[in-house]
Amino acid sequence: MRSIFAFSFLAAMLAPVAPATAATAPQLAITSFEQLARPLPLPYDEQADATRQVAVAKARARASKKLLLIDLGGNWCLDCRILAGVMDTPQLKSFIDRHYVVVTVDVGRFDKNLAIPAHYGLKDRLAGVPSLLIVDPRADRLRNAGKTAALADARSMTPQGLADWLAGWAK
Template structure:
């Protein structure tokens, strides 16, 4: 009986040791705590202006499961991914214990008051157009594709262009 117990203990220890050596799946690192958010936002604004797009700041951290879920949705869903690419310059702005980007967030009107992720839309001049609480885009354990698309469409350059509405009026 002692031999069986010893063999079982050794087998368990061996399996446990191998499990510790197994590669752990890490979540993607989409936020960079070392990034210079102010400089990155300035570059994104310049790029957006040149491309006639708006800037979408996704503020959060690698620690935030909802931030990662949102990023997963908009990068893997072909419709959302294309719409973002066509209308926005997207920038992930870090908020974590290593770097809270407090001065940048203060200049953006303290969007962290809504939790994370939180989205800030800027125009090609750097003007803040909208701050979006991501809670309104949630559905179940993720985000609703339809709600996200509606948000993106509502703050796209075309939605804010007076010419879009003049053309609709002429068509009537």
């Protein structure tokens, strides 16, 4: 009996952190980051009015009944650029376009546009980048609280692992 309890407890601890209504990730054609197009993307516009861009993206997400994905990072960050490259693959881009409205926000060296994560409860220094905020635009609430920096070491994952994580929050 004790071993059943221990197994149940362990299974609950290892269960996916995403909602039970998660979408199924597409199977990516690439298996390694070496297969990404080069040069890797520079996804963050350092001159953008990030507050305005987030507001516009939130309105689009609300109108289209999609989630808002706020990608916080910097062009200096290899993990950010790897994530952007994976998100640009045809299979994942199509999936993301169906489920999310994406906006990229340059956070400089953790010294720019920090009011955006603060709005969603991340008032201390970001735990790393990329930090992804998955937001329900109707309630303006963060869906992945406590998991925003899960991809900050993207290069330690696989392309499919990144796709699975993103799909885990989609509905």
